Amino acid sequence: MDPFNEVETDCWSQINSLETFIHSTRQINENAKLDYQNNYQELAETVEDLKQAVIISESNPSHFNLSPSEIVNRKQILSQLQKKMETLDNEWIERINNPHRPREVTTMSNRISDDDGENPFSDSQRINREFTQFQEQEYIQSQDLQLDSIHKTMQSLNQQATLMGGELEDQGFMLEDLDNEMDTVGNKLQRGLKRVNFVIEKNRETASNWCIGILVVVLCILLVLLIVA
Numbered sequence: 491m492d493p494f495n496e497v498e499t500d501c502w503s504q505i506n507s508l509e510t511f512i513h514s515t516r517q518i519n520e521n522a523k524l525d526y527q528n529n530y531q532e533l534a535e536t537v538e539d540l541k542q543a544v545i546i547s548e549s550n551p552s553h554f555n556l557s558p559s560e561i562v563n564r565k566q567i568l569s570q571l572q573k574k575m576e577t578l579d580n581e582w583i584e585r586i587n588n589p590h591r592p593r594e595v596t597t598m599s600n601r602i603s604d605d606d607g608e609n610p611f612s613d614s615q616r617i618n619r620e621f622t623q624f625q626e627q628e629y630i631q632s633q634d635l636q637l638d639s640i641h642k643t644m645q646s647l648n649q650q651a652t653l654m655g656g657e658l659e660d661q662g663f664m665l666e667d668l669d670n671e672m673d674t675v676g677n678k679l680q681r682g683l684k685r686v687n688f689v690i691e692k693n694r695e696t697a698s699n700w701c702i703g704i705l706v707v708v709l710c711i712l713l714v715l716l717i718v719a
Contacts, residue, residue, distance in 0.1 A: 494543040494554075494564060495627070501540055501571050502621040504533040505578070512582055526582055530575075537571050544568055 508529050515522050544564050547554050551561055 494540070494547055495624070495631070497536065497540045497543050498567060498571075499621075499624050501533070501536050502624060504529070504536055505571070505574055506621065508533055508578055512578060512585065515585070518586055523586070530579065530582075533575060537568070537575060540571065541568055 508526075511526065511529060515526075544561075547556055547564065548561050551557070
C-alpha cells in the first residue's frame with residue numbers, strides 16, 4: 491500500500507494545529523514553549539516519515555503505479571512542507587524574541603487596495619484549501635477501493651453461481667442416467683419373474699402328468715391281481 495497520501499494528510503493537519511497554536515498563544519511561558527517543542531518535534535517526525543515514503547515510492551515507482559511527474563510532484567509537496575515548517579519556526583522565534591509586538595491590523599479598504607501585496611492569511615488559506623483537496627482525494631480513493639471491492643465480490647459471486655449451475659446440471663444428468671438404469675433394471679426384473687413363473691407352471695404340469703401315470707399303473711396292477719385271484 492502507498493503510504494504517501496496518508497502521511498501527507500497527517501503533515502498538513504499537524505501544520506494547521508501548530509499554526510493555530512502559534513497564533514492563539516497569548517502568553518509565552520515555559521509551558522507554552524514545551525508544548526510548541528513537542529508539537530514541532532512530532533511534526534518533524536511526520537515530515538521525516540513522508541520523506542521516507544517519497545524515497546520508497548521513488549525507488550520503485552512501478553510498484554505504486556506512479557509516473558515520473560507524480561514523483562516530482564511529491565518532492566515539491568515535501569519541499570513545501572519543509573518550508574512551511576521553517577516559516578512556522580521563525581514565527582515562533584519572533585514571538586519569543588518580541589512577545590509584546592502588536593499584530594498588524596488592516597482595514598478592509600487596505601486589504602482591497604493592497605491586492606498585489608503579501609496577504610498574511612494566504613498561507614493559512616492555501617493550506618486549508620490544499621488540506622480540503624487532500625481530504626477529498628482520500629475520500630474518492632476510499633470510494634474507489636470500496637467500489638473495487640464490491641466489483642470483485644460480485645465477480646466472485648458470479649463465478650460461484652456459474653460453478654453451482656454447472657454442478658446442478660451435472661447432477662441432473664446423473665439423475666437422468668440413474669432413472670434410465672432403474673427402468674432397465676425394472677424391465678429385467680419383470681422378464682426374470684415371467685421366466686420364473688413359466689418354469690413353475692411347467693414344473694406343475696410335469697408333476698401332474700407323473701402323478702396321473704403312476705395312478706394308472708397302480709390301478710392296472712390292482713385290476714390284474716383281482717382277476718388272478
